[in-house]
Amino acid sequence: PLRSVILGCGAYLPARVLTNEDLTRIVETSDEWIVERTGIRSRHIAAEGETTSDLAEAAARAALAHAGVAADEVDLIVLATATPDQTFPATATKVQARLGITRGAAFDVQAVCSGFVYALAIADNFIKAGQARTALVIGAETFSRILDWTDRTTCVLFGDGAGAVVLRAEEGEGTAADRGILSTHLHSDGRHHDLLYVDGGPSTTQTVGHLRMKGQEVFKHAVVNLAHVVEEALAANGLSPADISWLVPHQANLRIIESTARKLKLDGSRVVLTVDHHGNTSAASIPLALCEAVHDGRVQRGDIVLLEAMGGGFTWGAALVRW
Numbered sequence: 001p002l003r004s005v006i007l008g009c010g011a012y013l014p015a016r017v018l019t020n021e022d023l024t025r026i027v028e029t030s031d032e033w034i035v036e037r038t039g040i041r042s043r044h045i046a047a048e049g050e051t052t053s054d055l056a057e058a059a060a061r062a063a064l065a066h067a068g069v070a071a072d073e074v075d076l077i078v079l080a081t082a083t084p085d086q087t088f089p090a091t092a093t094k095v096q097a098r099l100g101i102t103r104g105a106a107f108d109v110q111a112v113c114s115g116f117v118y119a120l121a122i123a124d125n126f127i128k129a130g131q132a133r134t135a136l137v138i139g140a141e142t143f144s145r146i147l148d149w150t151d152r153t154t155c156v157l158f159g160d161g162a163g164a165v166v167l168r169a170e171e172g173e174g175t176a177a178d179r180g181i182l183s184t185h186l187h188s189d190g191r192h193h194d195l196l197y198v199d200g201g202p203s204t205t206q207t208v209g210h211l212r213m214k215g216q217e218v219f220k221h222a223v224v225n226l227a228h229v230v231e232e233a234l235a236a237n238g239l240s241p242a243d244i245s246w247l248v249p250h251q252a253n254l255r256i257i258e259s260t261a262r263k264l265k266l267d268g269s270r271v272v273l274t275v276d277h278h279g280n281t282s283a284a285s286i287p288l289a290l291c292e293a294v295h296d297g298r299v300q301r302g303d304i305v306l307l308e309a310m311g312g313g314f315t316w317g318a319a320l321v322r323w
């Protein structure tokens with residue numbers, strides 16, 4: 001059977017860094033409060049005029065270079081974002097054009113913070129079905145553009161950035177010993193819309209709107225849903241928590257990540273953390289974290305890597321990968 005091997009990954013972060021100290025000059029907050037409640041110390045913010053497609057293109061180019069794959073080999077681009085350049089066309093098609101690609105398909109996926117896991121699952125299924133051979137999967141966000149900078153309960157939590165991976169179809173045995181994506185697991189439950197949403201959009205207010213969140217409620221759902229989906233992913237592959245080399249979680253909040261690690265009885269040294277210097281970059285957070293751990297040599301060939309995320313919708317999901 002066909003399976004998707006991750007050939008390489010790339011990342012891009014805007015140059016401007018906004019620290020907690022900087023935020024105290026914008027809203028009534030403190031470094032202590034933000035660090036204690038979230039683990040965040042700083043985040044990157046896109047420059048004026050710098051768009052999601054700019055971030056995505058830079059991450060995509062870095063991923064292709066790391067993978068040693070030429071842009072014209074790509075026959076599928078799946079880009080996860082909740083902050084597209086425009087309502088349409090899809091940001092994925094803008095990236096496609098800038099990479100000089102004119103064949104195959106390119107489209108966006110909207111699952112907010114779970115977007116990268118959703119995009120990875122979609123690309124993996126295209127590859128398994130034989131409909132694509134080389135796929136670019138991108139998570140790219142400019143959440144700074146949809147934050148209410150007068151609301152201290154949300155504006156301190158998010159940052160901008162992009163990450164990407166290159167997938168290639170390979171023949172495998174179909175067992176957990178194979179290199180590549182072992183399985184993906186997606187869930188959603190639309191009943192909790194009011195806990196996390198943007199209060200604008202083309203067909204409601206005809207404005208872009210701002211992110212609104214009941215943080216404590218989201219926190220409770222995240223902890224429960226992530227524990228379930230992580231269990232589901234391990235069981236599907238006959239693996240136990242001890243088999244996990246690296247947990248690469250969506251980086252929303254240190255306390256949510258620690259709760260998942262605790263349930264898996266995973267030592268903190270096997271959890272990849274970037275929330276302290278990236279904040280929550282929504283769909284970009286997992287590929288950014290993965291990239292950091294791959295490029296600094298933590299993630300090694302043969303390692304089992306568990307990706308998991310939960311976001312607006314609610315949506316949540318997990319992917320198990322043998323690197």
Ligand code: ACO
Nearest residue numbers: 029033037112113152153156215216219252253310311312
């Ligand atoms: N600085 C200082 N004080 C603040 C700030 C701030 N930035 N924000 C809120 N406070 C105050 C509140 O007003 C409140 O004060 P009060 O007690 O006088 O009313 C107090 O701090 C406590 O507020 P809580 O909301 O109860 O704080 P909590 O411990 O729940 O932490 C947080 C808030 C960090 C948002 C937490 O609930 C959380 O992380 N939730 C999960 C959110 C999340 O991960 N979202 C991303 C999901 S993914 C996606 O799709 C976007």
